[in-house]
Structure formats: C-alpha cells, structure tokens
Amino acid sequence: MKIVIVGNGIAGIFTAQNIRALDKEVELDIYSQEPYPYYWRIKTPELIPGKIKIKDLIVYNEDWYTNNRIDSYLGKKIVEIKPSEKELIIESGKEPVSYDKLVLALGSIPNIPSSIKNAVSMVGKGVFTLRSIDDALNIREYIKGNEVKRAIIIGGGLLGLELARQIKDCNLDTTVVEFFPRLLPRQLDTECGEMLKAEIEKMGIKVVLGAETEEILINGEVEGIKLKDGRIFKSEIVLIQAGIRPTIDIAKDAGINTNRGIVVNQFLETSMEDIFALGDCIEYNNQIYGIIPACVEQSKILASYILGKEKIKYSGTTPKNTLKIVGINLTSIGQINPPEEESGAWEILRKADKKDCCYQKIVLKDNKLKGAILFGESKNLSFVSQNMNKEINKDMMKELLELYIWRCPSCGWEYDETEMEVLFKDLAADFKCVGCGGSKDEFIKN
Numbered sequence: 001m002k003i004v005i006v007g008n009g010i011a012g013i014f015t016a017q018n019i020r021a022l023d024k025e026v027e028l029d030i031y032s033q034e035p036y037p038y039y040w041r042i043k044t045p046e047l048i049p050g051k052i053k054i055k056d057l058i059v060y061n062e063d064w065y066t067n068n069r070i071d072s073y074l075g076k077k078i079v080e081i082k083p084s085e086k087e088l089i090i091e092s093g094k095e096p097v098s099y100d101k102l103v104l105a106l107g108s109i110p111n112i113p114s115s116i117k118n119a120v121s122m123v124g125k126g127v128f129t130l131r132s133i134d135d136a137l138n139i140r141e142y143i144k145g146n147e148v149k150r151a152i153i154i155g156g157g158l159l160g161l162e163l164a165r166q167i168k169d170c171n172l173d174t175t176v177v178e179f180f181p182r183l184l185p186r187q188l189d190t191e192c193g194e195m196l197k198a199e200i201e202k203m204g205i206k207v208v209l210g211a212e213t214e215e216i217l218i219n220g221e222v223e224g225i226k227l228k229d230g231r232i233f234k235s236e237i238v239l240i241q242a243g244i245r246p247t248i249d250i251a252k253d254a255g256i257n258t259n260r261g262i263v264v265n266q267f268l269e270t271s272m273e274d275i276f277a278l279g280d281c282i283e284y285n286n287q288i289y290g291i292i293p294a295c296v297e298q299s300k301i302l303a304s305y306i307l308g309k310e311k312i313k314y315s316g317t318t319p320k321n322t323l324k325i326v327g328i329n330l331t332s333i334g335q336i337n338p339p340e341e342e343s344g345a346w347e348i349l350r351k352a353d354k355k356d357c358c359y360q361k362i363v364l365k366d367n368k369l370k371g372a373i374l375f376g377e378s379k380n381l382s383f384v385s386q387n388m389n390k391e392i393n394k395d396m397m398k399e400l401l402e403l404y405i406w407r408c409p410s411c412g413w414e415y416d417e418t419e420m421e422v423l424f425k426d427l428a429a430d431f432k433c434v435g436c437g438g439s440k441d442e443f444i445k446n
C-alpha cells in the first residue's frame with residue numbers, strides 16, 4: 001500500500017511518524033511546496049530580529065526521512081487531485097503521482113480581510129503576513145532595506161502580539177491595532193484583557209483597541225493605516241495577523257466537500273473515498289482548530305485508522321493557547337466565558353490580584369473543569385491541563401488558587417475571595433467589616 005501525504009507541517013509529519021511506528025512496511029511519500037524539512041513554524045517570528053537562524057528551526061533533517069523510510073519531495077506543489085484515477089499532479093511535474101490512500105495536511109494561510117482597502121494589492125510591498133520561514137525572511141529584509149522606523153500590526157490575537165514583540169526587538173516604533181475592545185478576544189475576558197494590555201504597553205508596544213482598519217495608506221509605498229473612525233496611524237510597514245484560512249483549494253477543485261475547511265468525519269475521512277485530511281486545513285463539526293494539540297491528536301487517530309487498526313473516534317480538541325512572550329505568563333484553556341444562555345449551570349472561581357499582576361479564572365460546569373485563564377503564574381497549569389472536563393473538588397481548587405475566606409472574629413461576617421472582585425489584601429487599609437464595622441486587621445484567614 002502506498003500512502004501519500006501532502007503537507008510537511010506538524011499534521012503531515014506526525015501522521016507519517018505515527019504510521020511508521022505502527023507499520024514498518026507501508027510505502028510513505030510526503031510532498032511539500034515549502035523547500036524546508038519539518039521545522040518549528042511557531043518560532044518563525046524570532047527570525048525577524050535575527051535571534052535565531054533557519055538551522056535552529058529545523059526539527060527533522062533529511063536523515064530523519066531516510067531513517068524512517070519516508071520519501072520526501074520538498075519544494076513540490078501539488079496542483080491537482082484526480083480522485084477517480086487516484087493520482088496527483090505536481091506543478092511542472094512530468095508524471096502524475098499515484099496513491100492508494102491520500103492524506104491532505106495542507107495547513108492554512110493568514111487571513112487578509114478583504115474589507116481593508118489596498119491590503120491585498122500591497123502584499124510583499126510593505127504589507128506582510130507571517131506563516132512561514134520565507135515570510136519571516138521577507139519581513140526582515142524589507143525592514144532592513146527600506147529604512148523602516150514604525151510598524152503597525154493589525155490583529156491583537158496571539159500571533160499578532162507575539163509578532164509585535166519581535167518587531168519591537170527590531171527597535172521599531174510598534175503599534176498593535178485590534179478590532180475588538182480587548183486583546184486576545186477569543187482567549188481572555190475583559191478584566192484579564194486589561195491586565196495583559198498594561199503588560200504589553202510596559203514593553204513599549206502601543207495598543208489601540210476597538211479599531212477597525214479601513215485602508216492601508218499608500219503613496220507609492222506604504223504610509224500607514226486609516227481606521228473606520230477616521231484616525232490615521234503612520235508606519236512604513238503593516239503586518240496583518242487577523243486569523244487564518246484553511247487551505248482547501250485543491251480539495252475543493254477535486255470535488256471534495258469543503259466549507260470553511262475540508263469537511264471531515266470522526267475518522268478524519270473526507271467526502272471522497274481513500275482521501276483523509278487533518279490539521280489546520282480541516283473543519284470538524286463546524287469547527288476550525290488552528291492549533292498544534294489538534295494536529296497531534298488527529299495524527300494519532302488517522303494513523304491507526306488508515307492502516308485498518310484501532311478505530312478511535314475524534315471528538316474535537318479542547319483549545320489551549322499559551323502566549324509566547326518572554327516575561328508574560330499566560331495560558332487560556334477551554335471555555336473561558338460561559339455561554340450567557342446557560343449561565344445557571346456554570347460556576348466561576350476567580351482570583352484577580354492586580355497588585356501582583358496575576359489573574360486566575362477557573363470555569364466549572366456541574367463541578368467539571370471546563371476552562372481556565374492562568375495569567376501571571378503557571379503553577380496550576382499542569383493540574384488544570386490534566387483535569388479538563390473531569391470532576392474536581394472545588395475546595396481543593398480554591399486552595400490551589402490560594403483563594404481564602406476571611407472571617408470577622410467579632411460578628412462572623414465572611415469575605416469570600418472567590419466571589420469578590422478584589423482580593424482581601426488589596427482592600428483599602430480602612431476597610432470595615434460589613435457586619436459590625438470591625439477593622440480589616442482583625443480578620444482571620446480561614
């Protein structure tokens with residue numbers, strides 16, 4: 001049997017690796033339009049200020065492919081799938097490539113909002129997105145060659161902020177512009193968003209929220225951006241990090257069912273026989289994941305299924321995101337803002353320690369751990385990660401968060417930190433007991 005994988009990112013590579021672990025004989029070919037062997041995509045922003053070199057990003061060199069008996073075809077773009085012939089066409093290739101089973105691990109591309117005037121036409125000429133090694137090198141070269149002093153990053157999500165940090169390290173005046181009224185709109189709530197904004201600003205990065213970009217201003221070269229409300233921000237480079245779009249083109253052209261992504265079922269089968277898909281390019285249950293844990297989980301399921309071994313059903317991946325900026329400790333997992341229509345069944349344990357810049361939010365439903373924001377300290381991260389969707393003891397969780405009930409010895413009135421906006425230590429020194437007017441100093445920690 002010959003399995004052909006298109007895509008050499010983590011989804012494609014982990015599938016190949018898992019298949020080889022289960023079957024030493026099966027023929028395995030992997031195609032990628034990028035010329036590099038498997039590399040850490042997530043570290044590509046660090047190429048821009050020159051903190052690392054391409055060789056530092058390569059995870060598996062050519063020997064790895066040879067040792068695992070995987071034939072790699074790098075720098076080869078697949079332009080057509082012919083499902084009825086079970087063949088692939090390579091760009092400027094002479095012979096079609098045959099397959100018995102085909103795995104599409106095509107990844108995604110950065111989204112460029114079509115509503116932003118001049119954005120698409122200026123790509124590569126002062127407007128950039130970042131997805132690959134080559135993108136990072138192009139940004140670096142442009143900054144060096146065009147006397148760039150100011151940069152605007154459109155998008156205050158994880159990738160936008162991580163990119164802003166690296167751009168700042170190129171000694172550029174750096175501004176992040178975010179459409180939503182808070183940073184990391186999908187990973188944070190309002191309160192933590194404000195705390196994060198303050199930390200980002202301490203790094204010298206400017207943040208503009210609730211800002212819809214209408215136009216890239218150009219005068220031969222990029223001059224800045226104009227917002228819908230008329231405000232203008234000047235810069236010589238604009239970087240767009242406004243979400244991703246799954247790569248679906250060759251699947252769609254081949255008649256495979258696609259929506260926003262390539263539609264797959266719980267065994268990662270597409271609508272076409274013997275064609276499977278995983279990673280950033282898929283849509284499962286109306287959801288696009290765009291995160292590494294989803295690729296890893298799916299690659300195990302697919303490897304086993306494609307070889308006719310154990311049939312494990314995929315049921316989605318809990319979103320988990322960590323902001324990779326030195327000096328900021330932030331992870332967001334699962335459901336962090338309970339849906340309003342179901343508010344009764346949900347419970348929240350929250351510790352907002354603004355003085356120490358620490359915010360811990362635990363979201364429970366029917367005593368099961370459904371989500372968390374851990375900002376400022378990560379000591380509870382492994383507990384939370386291991387217990388997602390499991391029943392947990394609420395008192396133990398309070399202990400882990402170091403949330404306490406403070407009792408007034410005179411009247412017994414209690415200040416329960418899990419339910420209050422402010423930690424007891426952050427209350428004003430002249431705070432008086434609500435029950436009897438006793439002083440703050442007399443309270444006893446339970």
Ligand SMILES: Cc1cc2nc3c(=O)[nH]c(=O)nc-3n(C[C@H](O)[C@H](O)[C@H](O)COP(=O)(O)OP(=O)(O)OC[C@H]3O[C@@H](n4cnc5c(N)ncnc54)[C@H](O)[C@@H]3O)c2cc1C
Nearest residue numbers: 007009010011032033042077078106107279280290291292
């Ligand atoms: C800067 C950055 C930081 C990130 N940080 C994190 C993080 O901290 N945590 C996290 O979970 N996720 C992070 N992500 C997202 C994560 O990198 C992706 O979820 C993951 O790389 C997806 O893997 P994939 O294999 O599905 O796709 P990709 O890694 O995109 O690989 C797809 C490959 O397929 C190739 N390809 C596409 N079409 C064709 C074709 N027609 N012919 C041949 N080859 C083709 C592409 O060139 C590419 O090499 C980050 C992403 C970026 C860009």
